[in-house]
Amino acid sequence: MKQKDRIKKLSGADGFDSYYREIYGERWDGLKNALSGEADHMEFNAGGASPYFLDSGSIRCAVSLPLSGAERILDMCAAPGGKTIVIASCMDVGATLLSNERSPERKARLVRSCDSCLPGDVRSRVEICCKDGAKMCLSKENEGAFDRILLDAPCSSERHVLADPKYLGEWSPSRIKTLAVAQWSLLSSAYRMLAPGGYLLYSTCALAAEENDGVVSRLVRKFPDARIVPPAVSSDVSGFCSGALPDAEKTEFGFHVLPDAQGGAGPLFFSLIYKNEMD
Numbered sequence: 001m002k003q004k005d006r007i008k009k010l011s012g013a014d015g016f017d018s019y020y021r022e023i024y025g026e027r028w029d030g031l032k033n034a035l036s037g038e039a040d041h042m043e044f045n046a047g048g049a050s051p052y053f054l055d056s057g058s059i060r061c062a063v064s065l066p067l068s069g070a071e072r073i074l075d076m077c078a079a080p081g082g083k084t085i086v087i088a089s090c091m092d093v094g095a096t097l098l099s100n101e102r103s104p105e106r107k108a109r110l111v112r113s114c115d116s117c118l119p120g121d122v123r124s125r126v127e128i129c130c131k132d133g134a135k136m137c138l139s140k141e142n143e144g145a146f147d148r149i150l151l152d153a154p155c156s157s158e159r160h161v162l163a164d165p166k167y168l169g170e171w172s173p174s175r176i177k178t179l180a181v182a183q184w185s186l187l188s189s190a191y192r193m194l195a196p197g198g199y200l201l202y203s204t205c206a207l208a209a210e211e212n213d214g215v216v217s218r219l220v221r222k223f224p225d226a227r228i229v230p231p232a233v234s235s236d237v238s239g240f241c242s243g244a245l246p247d248a249e250k251t252e253f254g255f256h257v258l259p260d261a262q263g264g265a266g267p268l269f270f271s272l273i274y275k276n277e278m279d
């Protein structure tokens with residue numbers, strides 16, 4: 001069969017199903033069921049006027065960025081703001097956070113989230129900007145400027161695809177390839193902005209390995225000073241939310257919270273990358 005026909009055959013709801021069944025095998029039916037069910041939303045109370053509700057897998061991911069000792073933190077794709085709120089709540093008193101979002105409409109939402117959920121003393125240390133993250137590394141002043149970076153990249157978000165018949169009907173594996181290219185531009189830009197001795201957390205809510213391990217493996221091949229390190233739960237969030245955070249399964253380069261095994265939490269992939277200091 002010609003490549004074009006094979007891709008066409010793989011498109012839409014049937015294509016989506018066979019694509020992920022090939023990756024997850026017998027696990028797929030349970031995983032698909034869990035993705036179509038309730039997410040595990042947690043209330044995160046940062047001490048502002050309103051709490052923020054987010055997937056417990058997102059909290060698990062954000063607390064995997066080691067914040068102790070960090071001074072300049074970047075959240076590169078930050079709207080609507082869940083992980084920014086977790087990071088801002090956990091960062092050291094002397095630290096500042098730059099939260100970036102490319103879309104002006106979504107940036108406005110990010111501003112509203114921070115204004116309503118963060119207490120004033122924390123909010124004053126969060127700056128919000130509206131730039132293309134893939135191009136941020138081109139500014140001289142950003143080169144090696146951040147000692148911690150979260151890149152929560154735009155991704156396939158299969159939970160949302162499954163929830164919307166229009167998206168499901170339009171699904172095609174070429175979308176994964178297009179997203180992986182965009183994710184690579186963002187990740188390589190993030191790495192250039194990371195200071196030696198700094199940590200970069202790459203995350204997505206995608207199931208497809210091409211958008212997860214695939215993008216991280218490319219980074220490790222391209223930059224010899226990049227090292228994958230096991231992410232610990234680095235911040236105690238028990239003062240902000242109640243309930244246990246979900247566990248994550250090991251993948252080749254990171255960890256994956258999967259909803260069939262974690263009471264609906266996730267999907268959330270994350271990988272922690274350390275930039276070696278120069279000799």
Ligand SMILES: C[S@@+](CC[C@H](N)C(=O)[O-])C[C@H]1O[C@@H](n2cnc3c(N)ncnc32)[C@H](O)[C@@H]1O
Nearest residue numbers: 077078079080081082083102132133152153154
């Ligand atoms: C997965 S969402 C981020 C969710 C957010 N971290 C949170 O926890 O609430 C990805 C975001 O990246 C934004 N985005 C997409 N391409 C971007 C780019 N090139 N530069 C900056 N932001 C981008 C999207 O508009 C979207 O808001």
